[in-house]
Amino acid sequence: MKVWSVVVVALLLVSIAGCVSPGAKEAEQLVYSANVDARGLCPQNINDSNSAQITLMLYDGLVKFDEDLSIIPWLAERWVVSEDELTWTFYLRDDAKFHNGKPVDAKAVKASFDRLLDTDLGLIRSPLFTMITEVTVVDDYVVAFSTDEPCGFMVATMAHTAAGIVDAEHAYALGKDAYMKDPIGSGPYKFSSWTEDEELVLVRNDDYWGDKPKIKNIVYRPIPEASSRVLALQSGETDVITQVPETDIVRLQEDENVEILSIWTAGQRGFRFNHAREIWNDPRVRRAVSHAIDRQAIAENLMMGQGNPSVGPLAPVTWGSHNFGVIEYNPELSKQLLADAGYPDGFTIHIVTTPRYAKGVEIAEAVQTYLRAVGIESTLEIVEWGIFSQTILGGLTPDELTCDFFIMGFATFTGDADWGLRPVYTTQPTNENNYGFYSNAEFDSLIFEAMKTTDQDKRLALYKRAQEIVYLEDPTAVWLFDTKYTIATRKGVNGLSMLPFSMVTFQKAWID
Amino acid sequence: MTQYIARRLLQLPLVLFVVSLIVFSMLRFIPGDPARILAGEDAKAETVELIRIELGLDKPLPVQYVSFFTSLLRGDMGNSIRTGRPVTSEVVTRFPVTMRLAVFGTVLSILLGVFAGVISAAKQYSGVDAVAMVIALIGVSAPSFWLGLLLLLVFSLWLKILPAVGASTLLHYILPSVTLGARGAGIIARQTRSAMLDVIRQDYVRTARAKGLSERTVIYSHALRNALIPVITVIGLQFGVLLAGSVIVEKVFTMPGIGRAMVDSIAFRDYPMVQGTVLVVAVSFVVVNLVVDLLYATVDPRIHYS
Numbered sequence: 001m002k003v004w005s006v007v008v009v010a011l012l013l014v015s016i017a018g019c020v021s022p023g024a025k026e027a028e029q030l031v032y033s034a035n036v037d038a039r040g041l042c043p044q045n046i047n048d049s050n051s052a053q054i055t056l057m058l059y060d061g062l063v064k065f066d067e068d069l070s071i072i073p074w075l076a077e078r079w080v081v082s083e084d085e086l087t088w089t090f091y092l093r094d095d096a097k098f099h100n101g102k103p104v105d106a107k108a109v110k111a112s113f114d115r116l117l118d119t120d121l122g123l124i125r126s127p128l129f130t131m132i133t134e135v136t137v138v139d140d141y142v143v144a145f146s147t148d149e150p151c152g153f154m155v156a157t158m159a160h161t162a163a164g165i166v167d168a169e170h171a172y173a174l175g176k177d178a179y180m181k182d183p184i185g186s187g188p189y190k191f192s193s194w195t196e197d198e199e200l201v202l203v204r205n206d207d208y209w210g211d212k213p214k215i216k217n218i219v220y221r222p223i224p225e226a227s228s229r230v231l232a233l234q235s236g237e238t239d240v241i242t243q244v245p246e247t248d249i250v251r252l253q254e255d256e257n258v259e260i261l262s263i264w265t266a267g268q269r270g271f272r273f274n275h276a277r278e279i280w281n282d283p284r285v286r287r288a289v290s291h292a293i294d295r296q297a298i299a300e301n302l303m304m305g306q307g308n309p310s311v312g313p314l315a316p317v318t319w320g321s322h323n324f325g326v327i328e329y330n331p332e333l334s335k336q337l338l339a340d341a342g343y344p345d346g347f348t349i350h351i352v353t354t355p356r357y358a359k360g361v362e363i364a365e366a367v368q369t370y371l372r373a374v375g376i377e378s379t380l381e382i383v384e385w386g387i388f389s390q391t392i393l394g395g396l397t398p399d400e401l402t403c404d405f406f407i408m409g410f411a412t413f414t415g416d417a418d419w420g421l422r423p424v425y426t427t428q429p430t431n432e433n434n435y436g437f438y439s440n441a442e443f444d445s446l447i448f449e450a451m452k453t454t455d456q457d458k459r460l461a462l463y464k465r466a467q468e469i470v471y472l473e474d475p476t477a478v479w480l481f482d483t484k485y486t487i488a489t490r491k492g493v494n495g496l497s498m499l500p501f502s503m504v505t506f507q508k509a510w511i512d
Numbered sequence: 513m514t515q516y517i518a519r520r521l522l523q524l525p526l527v528l529f530v531v532s533l534i535v536f537s538m539l540r541f542i543p544g545d546p547a548r549i550l551a552g553e554d555a556k557a558e559t560v561e562l563i564r565i566e567l568g569l570d571k572p573l574p575v576q577y578v579s580f581f582t583s584l585l586r587g588d589m590g591n592s593i594r595t596g597r598p599v600t601s602e603v604v605t606r607f608p609v610t611m612r613l614a615v616f617g618t619v620l621s622i623l624l625g626v627f628a629g630v631i632s633a634a635k636q637y638s639g640v641d642a643v644a645m646v647i648a649l650i651g652v653s654a655p656s657f658w659l660g661l662l663l664l665l666v667f668s669l670w671l672k673i674l675p676a677v678g679a680s681t682l683l684h685y686i687l688p689s690v691t692l693g694a695r696g697a698g699i700i701a702r703q704t705r706s707a708m709l710d711v712i713r714q715d716y717v718r719t720a721r722a723k724g725l726s727e728r729t730v731i732y733s734h735a736l737r738n739a740l741i742p743v744i745t746v747i748g749l750q751f752g753v754l755l756a757g758s759v760i761v762e763k764v765f766t767m768p769g770i771g772r773a774m775v776d777s778i779a780f781r782d783y784p785m786v787q788g789t790v791l792v793v794a795v796s797f798v799v800v801n802l803v804v805d806l807l808y809a810t811v812d813p814r815i816h817y818s
Contacts, residue, residue: 122562180596223677228766231676234669238677387543387544390544
């Protein structure tokens with residue numbers, strides 16, 4: 001008995017001894033809680049918006065997106081394209097410095113892009129920049145990018161988070177993996193510390209060339225459990241949260257200590273057809289499916305207003321998007337189209353969904369019900385994201401993709417129609433990016449023509465026609481709704497910059 | 513006795529081997545490619561392939577296992593696929609959190625459970641007995657997720673006396689420990705009560721009372737000690753359950769423990785992390801079981817190991 005109590009007491013003492021004293025919540029800091037931790041801080045080697053928004057505060061790019069997705073000068077004060085449209089020259093400001101004091105001059109910019117394009121390094125984001133063939137230092141603060149063919153979306157791509165200028169020397173010295181945790185950029189905030197899954201801290205860059213931020217420390221503290229996250233906001237343990245469950249939004253609107261902010265994103269939710277399946281050969285069948293679904297009902301009742309029925313294959317904030325109107329909910333028309341195409345009795349399809357997309361399962365079930373009403377029976381398979389990305393998105397060949405219809409999130413992170421259309425809908429041998437094996441020759445030629453011109457009006461016209469094909473005539477997907485990006489903050493937190501890529505940054509923020 | 517302990521400790525490498533083999537194989541047979549998850553949806557096939565080679569996942573399975581196990585024996589559990597940091601250091605930082613949760617939860621469940629069980633047995637069929645047993649039933653049946661959120665709501669949001677997020681101070685451990693310990697307390701209360709009721713009817717208890725000893729001495733020094741033996745079994749088992757069940761509590765209370773790391777790593781197919789965390793939990797379980805078995809010997813002089 002005595003031994004036992006001694007053991008217990010010893011265990012208790014040892015355990016208590018490890019508890020550290022708390023970090024008090026200072027007035028000069030802002031705490032942000034997402035549902036996951038960042039994956040890394042090298043802008044070229046990440047693909048999640050959570051990490052990307054942090055890199056926006058650590059790094060500067062040549063140009064930058066304003067909140068309405070217009071492109072504004074940043075490290076580059078101005079830029080010109082050559083007569084033959086093959087060379088882009090950027091004139092840099094001369095007072096930008098990296099966090100370690102080195103100047104951000106043309107050499108540094110060239111080094112940063114050379115690293116991005118280094119095929120041996122294999123950075124995840126390099127495919128975005130393959131149109132660049134060479135980077136040249138023209139003068140101390142003038143740098144030129146050469147392309148093989150005219151590239152209409154060059155400047156838009158330079159505004160992407162992956163175009164942030166890094167100190168390449170430092171990055172190479174550390175290596176790809178270590179650099180993810182020890183970033184050096186020239187942005188308004190510097191990296192301070194990172195305890196995995198607990199706390200990532202940025203500290204203000206007092207030598208910043210631009211407007212100095214008002215808040216000294218930004219703390220990223222992930223809270224994976226949604227209810228806990230909402231609770232932490234209400235109790236004041238965190239200042240800003242994201243991924244707010246739709247049901248909590250209504251409740252939070254009544255809390256006077258909390259404010260809800262929303263903007264429309266460059267993203268949409270929908271389902272794609274697997275064009276390798278014979279059943280979808282006739283466009284009328286696909287159009288029938290599209291007309292069978294009531295997008296308004298889904299947006300209002302399932303998504304509780306956090307979605308707007310889609311009016312085109314690109315979200316309205318994306319440059320180049322066109323408003324074709326919501327596809328009419330008309331089950332009678334669906335049945336007619338099916339009969340015309342030779343399926344008066346309907347057929348059975350296999351649908352795959354994943355709960356990784358908000359309400360992914362509920363939306364799929366709703367779709368099933370709508371389809372059944374026009375005679376299309378379906379089996380539903382629910383898989384987690386790891387399996388989904390392997391069995392649906394894994395660079396498969398047509399005979400390897402085993403479903404007919406699958407959920408998809410569409411998003412255009414360059415804010416430009418090219419990225420929203422070309423990788424996902426042009427003809428490709430595997431479904432690495434064109435997940436549904438869509439192939440339309442006229443569409444392909446329109447897209448590639450638009451890629452090669454820098455005349456923005458010409459591009460708009462080409463993209464309009466291309467979208468007409470992929471949305472109305474020969475649909476490759478059922479676009480259900482455009483998604484909203486919603487964050488909740490404590491009252492008194494102001495000046496947040498929200499971008500339609502589900503990102504928020506704090507360089508202009510202050511707390512009352 | 514020392515021979516017995518030595519023999520039991522020798523089981524550890526065997527456990528390590530079997531568990532590692534099972535976890536290793538299971539991980540690789542479920543669909544999901546860590547290289548692809550790391551690279552993301554937009555990545556080209558070449559990038560994914562490059563990452564796969566960097567992670568050593570292109571080698572044949574037996575080669576991968578052998579290199580994993582030999583490193584393990586050297587104390588190197590590889591690097592996390594997701595963060596690139598050594599698994600050993602990640603585990604070392606996280607394990608204490610889960611350990612504390614399990615210890616505090618167990619202590620709480622013992623204190624509450626034994627106390628409630630003894631009182632119930634001593635005042636069998638009284639009001640106190642009934643109330644205590646109903647509360648025990650609630651403790652056993654309530655899902656930890658629900659209980660945790662309820663406690664958060666009451667103490668963090670409404671009363672604002674306890675923090676909701678993190679594991680930095682002792683205060684942060686109170687609510688999660690209560691949540692974890694609730695089920696154990698309920699089980700132990702009921703176990704203690706029935707064990708005590710059995711023991712109280714024994715001859716030697718009647719003898720103790722006849723000797724004129726106070727009721728308190730009879731109950732605590734004579735009856736309880738014998739009644740505790742089955743309870744110790746429960747405590748040992750509960751500890752293992754707490755170690756693993758901390759996953760839910762760690763998620764709800766946002767604590768950086770091993771349970772959460774284990775589950776998050778599975779979603780990422782972070783093979784080395786899953787292997788490392790599962791192994792650590794398995795080893796702890798074996799060690800705790802050994803300690804519990806040794807405790808039997810101290811509590812019950814009739815038990816003798818050779």
